[in-house]
Amino acid sequence: MEKSTTAAILLLLYFFEFCPQPGVSSFANPSDDLGGTAGCPLVTTLSANYSVLLLERGNIPSAYPNVLRQNETLANFMQEDGGKTPVQRFTSEDGVANVRGRILGWSSMINIGIFSRADSEFYDKSGIKLDMNLVNNSYEWVENTVIFRPNVTRWQSVVKDAMLEAGVRPDNGLTLDHILGSKVTGTLLDNRGKRHGAVEHLNKGHPKNLRVAIHATVERIIFSFKASGLSAKGIIYSDSNGRSHRALIRGKGEVILSAGAIGSPQLLLLSGVGPKSYLSSRKIPVVHPQPYVGQFMRDVVDEDLRVMGIKALRVVDGSVFNLSPGTNPQATLMMLGRYVGVQMLEERSE
Numbered sequence: 565m566e567k568s569t570t571a572a573i574l575l576l577l578y579f580f581e582f583c584p585q586p587g588v589s590s591f592a593n594p595s596d597d598l599g600g601t602a603g604c605p606l607v608t609t610l611s612a613n614y615s616v617l618l619l620e621r622g623n624i625p626s627a628y629p630n631v632l633r634q635n636e637t638l639a640n641f642m643q644e645d646g647g648k649t650p651v652q653r654f655t656s657e658d659g660v661a662n663v664r665g666r667i668l669g670w671s672s673m674i675n676i677g678i679f680s681r682a683d684s685e686f687y688d689k690s691g692i693k694l695d696m697n698l699v700n701n702s703y704e705w706v707e708n709t710v711i712f713r714p715n716v717t718r719w720q721s722v723v724k725d726a727m728l729e730a731g732v733r734p735d736n737g738l739t740l741d742h743i744l745g746s747k748v749t750g751t752l753l754d755n756r757g758k759r760h761g762a763v764e765h766l767n768k769g770h771p772k773n774l775r776v777a778i779h780a781t782v783e784r785i786i787f788s789f790k791a792s793g794l795s796a797k798g799i800i801y802s803d804s805n806g807r808s809h810r811a812l813i814r815g816k817g818e819v820i821l822s823a824g825a826i827g828s829p830q831l832l833l834l835s836g837v838g839p840k841s842y843l844s845s846r847k848i849p850v851v852h853p854q855p856y857v858g859q860f861m862r863d864v865v866d867e868d869l870r871v872m873g874i875k876a877l878r879v880v881d882g883s884v885f886n887l888s889p890g891t892n893p894q895a896t897l898m899m900l901g902r903y904v905g906v907q908m909l910e911e912r913s914e
Protein backbone atom coordinates (compact mmCIF):
# COMPACT_ATOMS: atom_id res chain seq x y z
CA MET A 565 0.00 0.00 0.00
CA GLU A 566 1.41 3.34 -1.01
CA LYS A 567 1.77 5.74 1.90
CA SER A 568 3.24 8.82 0.37
CA THR A 569 1.28 11.33 -1.20
CA THR A 570 -1.18 13.22 -3.27
CA ALA A 571 -3.42 16.17 -3.11
CA ALA A 572 -7.03 16.74 -2.08
CA ILE A 573 -8.11 20.10 -2.88
CA LEU A 574 -10.59 22.19 -2.38
CA LEU A 575 -11.16 20.70 -0.69
CA LEU A 576 -8.99 18.09 -1.01
CA LEU A 577 -5.74 17.12 -2.42
CA TYR A 578 -4.98 13.78 -1.25
CA PHE A 579 -1.50 12.41 -0.95
CA PHE A 580 -0.14 15.79 -1.60
CA GLU A 581 3.01 17.68 -2.21
CA PHE A 582 2.43 21.08 -0.73
CA CYS A 583 4.55 24.03 0.27
CA PRO A 584 2.74 26.39 2.65
CA GLN A 585 3.12 29.87 1.23
CA PRO A 586 3.14 33.21 2.99
CA GLY A 587 -0.46 34.32 3.36
CA VAL A 588 -1.84 30.80 3.64
CA SER A 589 -2.44 29.56 7.16
CA SER A 590 -2.06 25.85 7.74
CA PHE A 591 -3.58 23.73 10.46
CA ALA A 592 -1.45 20.77 11.33
CA ASN A 593 -3.22 20.39 14.62
CA PRO A 594 -6.94 20.91 14.19
CA SER A 595 -7.66 21.27 17.88
CA ASP A 596 -9.58 24.52 17.53
CA ASP A 597 -13.25 24.76 16.62
CA LEU A 598 -13.21 23.45 13.08
CA GLY A 599 -16.00 22.07 10.80
CA GLY A 600 -17.18 21.19 7.19
CA THR A 601 -20.02 19.34 5.40
CA ALA A 602 -18.98 16.48 3.04
CA GLY A 603 -15.27 17.32 2.74
CA CYS A 604 -14.38 17.38 6.46
CA PRO A 605 -15.49 13.81 7.27
CA LEU A 606 -13.82 12.67 4.05
CA VAL A 607 -10.36 14.16 4.72
CA THR A 608 -10.51 13.09 8.35
CA THR A 609 -11.12 9.50 7.29
CA LEU A 610 -8.44 9.50 4.59
CA SER A 611 -5.88 10.93 6.99
CA ALA A 612 -5.87 7.63 8.90
CA ASN A 613 -3.51 6.24 6.23
CA TYR A 614 -2.63 9.04 3.83
CA SER A 615 -1.38 12.60 3.64
CA VAL A 616 -4.27 14.91 2.88
CA LEU A 617 -4.40 18.62 2.20
CA LEU A 618 -7.71 20.42 2.64
CA LEU A 619 -8.00 23.83 0.98
CA GLU A 620 -10.76 26.27 1.96
CA ARG A 621 -11.24 29.76 0.57
CA GLY A 622 -12.80 31.07 3.83
CA ASN A 623 -11.54 31.42 7.39
CA ILE A 624 -11.90 29.23 10.50
CA PRO A 625 -15.20 29.40 12.45
CA SER A 626 -13.60 30.86 15.58
CA ALA A 627 -12.64 33.92 13.51
CA TYR A 628 -16.39 34.65 13.36
CA PRO A 629 -17.68 34.04 16.91
CA ASN A 630 -21.24 34.79 15.74
CA VAL A 631 -21.45 31.67 13.60
CA LEU A 632 -20.98 29.58 16.73
CA ARG A 633 -24.00 31.15 18.49
CA GLN A 634 -27.46 29.80 17.73
CA ASN A 635 -29.13 33.13 18.45
CA GLU A 636 -27.00 34.86 15.78
CA THR A 637 -27.94 32.50 12.95
CA LEU A 638 -30.42 34.83 11.27
CA ALA A 639 -28.17 37.85 11.80
CA ASN A 640 -25.43 36.00 9.90
CA PHE A 641 -27.75 35.51 6.92
CA MET A 642 -28.62 39.19 6.95
CA GLN A 643 -25.00 40.34 7.18
CA GLU A 644 -23.62 42.43 4.32
CA ASP A 645 -21.38 40.26 2.10
CA GLY A 646 -17.94 41.77 2.59
CA GLY A 647 -16.13 39.28 0.37
CA LYS A 648 -14.51 37.64 3.39
CA THR A 649 -17.60 37.17 5.56
CA PRO A 650 -18.74 33.58 6.24
CA VAL A 651 -21.99 33.93 4.28
CA GLN A 652 -21.68 34.50 0.54
CA ARG A 653 -24.72 36.02 -1.14
CA PHE A 654 -25.67 35.18 -4.70
CA THR A 655 -28.68 35.31 -7.00
CA SER A 656 -29.54 32.41 -9.27
CA GLU A 657 -29.96 32.92 -13.03
CA ASP A 658 -33.73 32.78 -12.50
CA GLY A 659 -33.53 35.55 -9.91
CA VAL A 660 -33.71 33.71 -6.58
CA ALA A 661 -31.62 35.32 -3.81
CA ASN A 662 -29.62 32.72 -1.88
CA VAL A 663 -26.56 32.22 0.33
CA ARG A 664 -23.75 29.67 0.66
CA GLY A 665 -20.94 29.08 3.13
CA ARG A 666 -17.51 30.68 2.86
CA ILE A 667 -15.95 29.22 5.97
CA LEU A 668 -14.12 26.10 7.08
CA GLY A 669 -16.88 23.65 7.97
CA TRP A 670 -18.72 25.08 5.06
CA SER A 671 -22.44 25.55 4.92
CA SER A 672 -22.86 23.42 8.07
CA MET A 673 -21.45 26.43 9.98
CA ILE A 674 -24.07 28.87 8.74
CA ASN A 675 -27.20 26.77 8.31
CA ILE A 676 -30.21 26.19 10.57
CA GLY A 677 -28.75 23.02 12.06
CA ILE A 678 -31.52 20.51 11.28
CA PHE A 679 -30.09 16.98 11.01
CA SER A 680 -32.13 14.19 9.45
CA ARG A 681 -31.02 11.06 7.58
CA ALA A 682 -32.11 10.58 3.94
CA ASP A 683 -35.35 8.76 3.20
CA SER A 684 -35.16 5.12 2.13
CA GLU A 685 -35.86 5.90 -1.56
CA PHE A 686 -32.61 7.87 -1.78
CA TYR A 687 -30.42 4.82 -1.18
CA ASP A 688 -32.03 2.92 -4.06
CA LYS A 689 -32.25 5.73 -6.58
CA SER A 690 -29.33 8.09 -5.85
CA GLY A 691 -27.18 6.53 -8.60
CA ILE A 692 -24.35 6.19 -6.06
CA LYS A 693 -23.25 2.65 -5.20
CA LEU A 694 -24.18 2.34 -1.52
CA ASP A 695 -23.64 -0.52 0.91
CA MET A 696 -26.25 -0.07 3.65
CA ASN A 697 -24.05 -1.44 6.46
CA LEU A 698 -21.41 1.13 5.64
CA VAL A 699 -24.08 3.83 5.21
CA ASN A 700 -25.39 3.17 8.74
CA ASN A 701 -21.90 2.96 10.25
CA SER A 702 -21.00 6.22 8.54
CA TYR A 703 -24.07 8.00 9.88
CA GLU A 704 -23.23 6.79 13.39
CA TRP A 705 -19.62 7.94 13.09
CA VAL A 706 -20.83 11.41 12.06
CA GLU A 707 -23.59 11.60 14.66
CA ASN A 708 -21.28 10.68 17.54
CA THR A 709 -19.51 13.98 17.00
CA VAL A 710 -22.04 16.58 15.93
CA ILE A 711 -25.60 15.66 16.89
CA PHE A 712 -27.65 16.91 19.84
CA ARG A 713 -31.18 16.38 21.07
CA PRO A 714 -33.04 19.65 20.53
CA ASN A 715 -34.71 21.71 23.21
CA VAL A 716 -38.25 21.62 21.83
CA THR A 717 -39.69 25.08 22.44
CA ARG A 718 -43.33 25.74 23.25
CA TRP A 719 -44.26 26.86 19.76
CA GLN A 720 -42.52 23.85 18.24
CA SER A 721 -44.57 21.53 20.51
CA VAL A 722 -47.71 23.34 19.45
CA VAL A 723 -46.85 22.88 15.76
CA LYS A 724 -46.16 19.20 16.32
CA ASP A 725 -49.46 18.70 18.20
CA ALA A 726 -51.28 20.51 15.40
CA MET A 727 -49.71 18.20 12.81
CA LEU A 728 -50.76 15.13 14.76
CA GLU A 729 -54.29 16.50 15.12
CA ALA A 730 -54.32 17.13 11.37
CA GLY A 731 -53.51 13.43 10.82
CA VAL A 732 -49.76 13.56 10.13
CA ARG A 733 -49.20 10.28 11.98
CA PRO A 734 -47.74 8.28 13.61
CA ASP A 735 -45.93 10.28 16.27
CA ASN A 736 -42.38 8.94 15.85
CA GLY A 737 -40.95 10.79 18.84
CA LEU A 738 -37.24 11.62 18.55
CA THR A 739 -35.65 9.97 15.54
CA LEU A 740 -33.03 10.84 12.93
CA ASP A 741 -34.77 8.69 10.30
CA HIS A 742 -36.86 10.43 7.68
CA ILE A 743 -40.11 8.50 7.92
CA LEU A 744 -43.83 9.06 7.49
CA GLY A 745 -45.58 10.90 10.31
CA SER A 746 -44.40 13.53 12.80
CA LYS A 747 -41.08 13.51 14.59
CA VAL A 748 -38.49 15.54 16.45
CA THR A 749 -35.11 15.31 14.75
CA GLY A 750 -31.48 16.00 15.74
CA THR A 751 -29.67 19.31 15.58
CA LEU A 752 -26.12 20.69 15.33
CA LEU A 753 -27.00 23.18 18.10
CA ASP A 754 -26.34 22.07 21.66
CA ASN A 755 -28.42 22.89 24.72
CA ARG A 756 -26.22 25.90 25.49
CA GLY A 757 -27.04 27.40 22.10
CA LYS A 758 -23.62 26.63 20.64
CA ARG A 759 -23.25 25.49 17.04
CA HIS A 760 -21.32 22.38 16.16
CA GLY A 761 -20.52 21.39 12.59
CA ALA A 762 -18.71 19.20 10.13
CA VAL A 763 -15.47 21.00 10.98
CA GLU A 764 -15.32 19.15 14.29
CA HIS A 765 -14.67 15.90 12.45
CA LEU A 766 -11.21 17.27 11.69
CA ASN A 767 -10.35 16.85 15.36
CA LYS A 768 -10.47 13.09 14.78
CA GLY A 769 -7.98 13.26 11.91
CA HIS A 770 -4.42 11.96 12.06
CA PRO A 771 -2.46 15.06 13.15
CA LYS A 772 0.61 14.19 11.08
CA ASN A 773 -1.30 13.40 7.89
CA LEU A 774 -3.93 16.12 7.81
CA ARG A 775 -3.19 19.69 6.79
CA VAL A 776 -5.70 22.44 6.35
CA ALA A 777 -5.06 25.67 4.48
CA ILE A 778 -7.50 28.54 4.78
CA HIS A 779 -7.78 31.64 2.57
CA ALA A 780 -6.80 29.25 -0.22
CA THR A 781 -9.05 29.68 -3.24
CA VAL A 782 -8.74 26.93 -5.80
CA GLU A 783 -8.64 28.37 -9.32
CA ARG A 784 -8.37 25.30 -11.47
CA ILE A 785 -7.29 21.71 -11.74
CA ILE A 786 -3.98 20.80 -13.40
CA PHE A 787 -4.07 17.81 -15.76
CA SER A 788 -1.49 15.52 -17.30
CA PHE A 789 -1.98 13.99 -20.72
CA LYS A 790 -0.45 10.55 -21.20
CA ALA A 791 -0.95 7.62 -23.54
CA SER A 792 -2.96 5.99 -20.74
CA GLY A 793 -5.36 8.96 -20.75
CA LEU A 794 -6.18 12.23 -19.05
CA SER A 795 -5.41 12.46 -15.36
CA ALA A 796 -5.73 15.11 -12.62
CA LYS A 797 -2.30 16.07 -11.35
CA GLY A 798 -3.02 18.80 -8.79
CA ILE A 799 -4.56 22.21 -8.46
CA ILE A 800 -3.67 25.89 -8.68
CA TYR A 801 -4.89 28.05 -5.83
CA SER A 802 -4.45 31.64 -4.78
CA ASP A 803 -3.73 32.92 -1.26
CA SER A 804 -5.22 35.92 0.55
CA ASN A 805 -2.78 38.25 -1.24
CA GLY A 806 -3.81 36.96 -4.65
CA ARG A 807 -0.57 35.07 -5.16
CA SER A 808 -0.81 31.87 -7.10
CA HIS A 809 0.46 28.50 -5.87
CA ARG A 810 0.15 24.90 -6.86
CA ALA A 811 -0.36 21.67 -4.94
CA LEU A 812 0.44 18.41 -6.71
CA ILE A 813 -0.61 14.87 -6.02
CA ARG A 814 1.88 12.02 -5.85
CA GLY A 815 1.71 8.29 -6.39
CA LYS A 816 -1.86 7.06 -6.40
CA GLY A 817 -3.21 10.28 -4.95
CA GLU A 818 -6.36 12.02 -6.13
CA VAL A 819 -7.91 15.43 -6.40
CA ILE A 820 -11.34 15.45 -4.77
CA LEU A 821 -13.71 18.37 -5.22
CA SER A 822 -16.04 19.07 -2.30
CA ALA A 823 -16.75 22.69 -3.14
CA GLY A 824 -20.53 22.34 -3.05
CA ALA A 825 -23.29 22.18 -5.62
CA ILE A 826 -22.17 25.42 -7.24
CA GLY A 827 -18.44 25.42 -6.48
CA SER A 828 -17.51 21.99 -7.85
CA PRO A 829 -19.19 22.36 -11.29
CA GLN A 830 -17.71 25.88 -11.46
CA LEU A 831 -14.21 24.51 -10.87
CA LEU A 832 -14.62 21.83 -13.50
CA LEU A 833 -15.72 24.48 -16.00
CA LEU A 834 -12.82 26.77 -15.09
CA SER A 835 -10.52 23.80 -15.62
CA GLY A 836 -11.82 23.14 -19.13
CA VAL A 837 -14.15 20.24 -18.31
CA GLY A 838 -17.63 20.96 -19.60
CA PRO A 839 -19.76 21.65 -22.69
CA LYS A 840 -17.51 22.65 -25.60
CA SER A 841 -19.67 25.53 -26.79
CA TYR A 842 -19.98 26.99 -23.29
CA LEU A 843 -16.21 26.81 -22.65
CA SER A 844 -15.40 28.28 -26.05
CA SER A 845 -17.83 31.16 -25.49
CA ARG A 846 -15.84 32.01 -22.34
CA LYS A 847 -12.46 31.44 -24.03
CA ILE A 848 -11.60 28.55 -21.67
CA PRO A 849 -9.44 25.93 -23.45
CA VAL A 850 -11.37 22.63 -23.66
CA VAL A 851 -9.51 19.88 -21.79
CA HIS A 852 -12.28 17.32 -21.69
CA PRO A 853 -15.70 17.87 -23.29
CA GLN A 854 -18.48 16.91 -20.86
CA PRO A 855 -21.88 18.10 -22.09
CA TYR A 856 -23.65 18.14 -18.71
CA VAL A 857 -21.23 19.86 -16.32
CA GLY A 858 -23.08 22.78 -14.78
CA GLN A 859 -26.43 21.24 -15.65
CA PHE A 860 -26.91 17.68 -14.41
CA MET A 861 -23.79 17.14 -12.37
CA ARG A 862 -24.61 13.55 -11.45
CA ASP A 863 -24.04 12.64 -15.17
CA VAL A 864 -20.40 14.24 -14.83
CA VAL A 865 -19.36 11.19 -12.24
CA ASP A 866 -19.66 7.29 -12.08
CA GLU A 867 -21.19 5.33 -9.20
CA ASP A 868 -17.95 5.71 -7.20
CA LEU A 869 -18.09 9.48 -7.80
CA ARG A 870 -15.10 9.53 -10.16
CA VAL A 871 -15.30 12.11 -12.94
CA MET A 872 -15.80 10.05 -16.11
CA GLY A 873 -12.95 10.08 -18.58
CA ILE A 874 -10.47 11.63 -16.13
CA LYS A 875 -8.29 9.62 -13.78
CA ALA A 876 -7.57 10.67 -10.17
CA LEU A 877 -10.49 13.11 -9.95
CA ARG A 878 -13.65 12.71 -7.86
CA VAL A 879 -16.47 14.95 -6.69
CA VAL A 880 -17.94 14.35 -3.23
CA ASP A 881 -20.59 16.89 -2.25
CA GLY A 882 -24.18 17.94 -2.87
CA SER A 883 -23.56 18.41 -6.60
CA VAL A 884 -23.55 14.65 -7.23
CA PHE A 885 -27.08 13.86 -6.04
CA ASN A 886 -29.49 13.04 -8.82
CA LEU A 887 -32.38 13.26 -6.41
CA SER A 888 -33.01 14.97 -3.11
CA PRO A 889 -32.41 12.97 0.09
CA GLY A 890 -36.05 13.87 0.76
CA THR A 891 -35.10 15.99 3.75
CA ASN A 892 -32.49 18.54 4.81
CA PRO A 893 -29.32 17.31 3.10
CA GLN A 894 -26.42 17.84 5.49
CA ALA A 895 -26.72 14.49 7.32
CA THR A 896 -26.54 12.67 3.98
CA LEU A 897 -23.56 14.77 2.88
CA MET A 898 -21.58 14.15 6.05
CA MET A 899 -22.42 10.44 5.82
CA LEU A 900 -21.26 10.43 2.19
CA GLY A 901 -17.94 12.05 3.11
CA ARG A 902 -17.22 9.37 5.69
CA TYR A 903 -18.57 6.64 3.39
CA VAL A 904 -16.35 7.53 0.43
CA GLY A 905 -13.34 7.92 2.73
CA VAL A 906 -13.78 4.40 4.17
CA GLN A 907 -14.30 2.98 0.70
CA MET A 908 -11.13 4.60 -0.60
CA LEU A 909 -9.11 3.23 2.33
CA GLU A 910 -10.50 -0.23 1.62
CA GLU A 911 -9.79 0.02 -2.13
CA ARG A 912 -6.17 0.83 -1.43
CA SER A 913 -5.65 -1.91 1.12
CA GLU A 914 -6.72 -4.64 -1.35
Ligand SMILES: Cc1cc2nc3c(=O)[nH]c(=O)nc-3n(C[C@H](O)[C@H](O)[C@H](O)COP(=O)(O)OP(=O)(O)OC[C@H]3O[C@@H](n4cnc5c(N)ncnc54)[C@H](O)[C@@H]3O)c2cc1C
Nearest residue numbers: 602621670671675676677678782823824827882892893894
Ligand atom coordinates in the same frame (compact mmCIF):
# COMPACT_ATOMS: atom_id res chain seq x y z
C1 LIG B 1 -29.13 29.25 4.82
C2 LIG B 1 -29.02 27.76 4.76
C3 LIG B 1 -29.68 26.99 5.70
C4 LIG B 1 -29.61 25.59 5.62
N1 LIG B 1 -30.17 24.84 6.61
C5 LIG B 1 -29.98 23.49 6.60
C6 LIG B 1 -30.43 22.67 7.69
O1 LIG B 1 -30.98 23.15 8.68
N2 LIG B 1 -30.21 21.32 7.60
C7 LIG B 1 -29.59 20.74 6.52
O2 LIG B 1 -29.46 19.52 6.49
N3 LIG B 1 -29.13 21.50 5.50
C8 LIG B 1 -29.29 22.85 5.53
N4 LIG B 1 -28.79 23.61 4.52
C9 LIG B 1 -28.11 22.94 3.40
C10 LIG B 1 -26.73 22.40 3.76
O3 LIG B 1 -26.06 23.24 4.67
C11 LIG B 1 -25.93 22.28 2.46
O4 LIG B 1 -26.69 21.52 1.52
C12 LIG B 1 -24.62 21.56 2.68
O5 LIG B 1 -23.88 22.16 3.71
C13 LIG B 1 -23.84 21.55 1.37
O6 LIG B 1 -22.66 20.82 1.59
P1 LIG B 1 -21.55 20.65 0.47
O7 LIG B 1 -20.45 19.81 1.07
O8 LIG B 1 -22.18 20.17 -0.80
O9 LIG B 1 -21.05 22.15 0.18
P2 LIG B 1 -20.67 23.37 1.17
O10 LIG B 1 -21.00 23.01 2.58
O11 LIG B 1 -21.27 24.60 0.59
O12 LIG B 1 -19.09 23.41 1.05
C14 LIG B 1 -18.42 24.02 0.01
C15 LIG B 1 -17.17 24.69 0.58
O13 LIG B 1 -16.26 24.84 -0.48
C16 LIG B 1 -15.65 26.13 -0.37
N5 LIG B 1 -15.28 26.52 -1.71
C17 LIG B 1 -16.10 26.73 -2.77
N6 LIG B 1 -15.38 27.08 -3.85
C18 LIG B 1 -14.06 27.08 -3.45
C19 LIG B 1 -12.83 27.33 -4.11
N7 LIG B 1 -12.78 27.66 -5.41
N8 LIG B 1 -11.69 27.23 -3.40
C20 LIG B 1 -11.70 26.88 -2.09
N9 LIG B 1 -12.84 26.62 -1.40
C21 LIG B 1 -14.01 26.72 -2.08
C22 LIG B 1 -16.74 27.03 0.21
O14 LIG B 1 -16.15 28.15 0.86
C23 LIG B 1 -17.43 26.09 1.17
O15 LIG B 1 -16.85 26.19 2.44
C24 LIG B 1 -28.85 24.98 4.57
C25 LIG B 1 -28.17 25.76 3.63
C26 LIG B 1 -28.24 27.14 3.73
C27 LIG B 1 -27.46 27.95 2.72
